[in-house]
């Protein structure tokens with residue numbers, strides 16, 4: 001049934017010229033998606049809760065909301081998704097081995113209008129019970145939904161686990177250049193908001209993760225795209241120093257996401273996904289800085305045909321970047 005927020009989301013989606021639909025046939029008691037990764041902290045579970053979609057909805061190349069619901073999903077159903085994870089999805093061995101969990105809802109986990117706080121705390125309580133070796137819990141959110149009261153509550157909850165757990169707040173930054181980020185990509189993120197977040201999380205010594213996109217808009221050359229990431233690394237390095245926090249850049253090469261204006265630009269020939277060699281070059285700029293970088297190499301099946309950044313012959317480079325992700329060994333990138 002349509003609610004006030006779903007009307008807002010629908011309107012913004014249309015105004016942003018997105019043509020995708022939402023996933024209303026999904027069982028709301030099951031997560032939207034999940035997969036496993038490796039990281040320096042050990043095996044990682046990436047979990048995407050099935051909730052109401054992102055209410056910002058405007059970002060140019062994003063069709064993540066198409067994988068979740070237009071209408072509200074209540075806390076009881078979301079808690080059942082958590083039960084599925086700990087009772088059906090993870091084996092006893094996986095639960096013991098997991099070193100990191102990344103929580104997403106293809107929007108903002110800390111937007112309590114779309115993901116209930118009760119359900120989030122329930123997930124953390126189950127994580128504390130079942131997974132004794134979680135070193136990092138990552139929570140994805142737009143920066144404006146992060147507040148001190150929530151950070152304090154989560155801080156107390158994760159402290160109760162058997163292992164000291166760091167909280168990492170992950171925000172979409174997308175591009176460093178203000179004009180690319182906010183005028184073209186429609187991110188709606190200012191550096192003031194980023195600094196305010198850095199200030200809040202520094203009080204708890206939490207970590208910050210920033211998602212950047214390599215070549216996020218049409219009309220950028222490979223060189224311009226790489227330069228934007230280099231400037232982003234330089235900026236984040238200064239923030240890491242100023243607030244004395246750990247910062248990771250998660251660098252996603254952009255793909256032409258189905259049902260977005262970027263897919264139209266791809267079809268019209270004005271947007272070409274970046275080369276993986278550019279990913280390698282951009283990452284090299286973080287050597288010797290306070291910033292760690294993780295290359296995102298998964299388009300989650302959301303690209304239009306031919307619109308992915310992975311091309312025939314890229315296999316060796318993907319292996320190399322995956323090894324870099326695991327080891328952070330810069331000599332691999334020479």
Ligand code: SF4
Pocket residue numbers: 054055056057058059062063064065106107142172
């Ligand atoms: S990138 Fe994030 S904030 Fe922007 S529309 Fe997509 S889910 Fe929402």
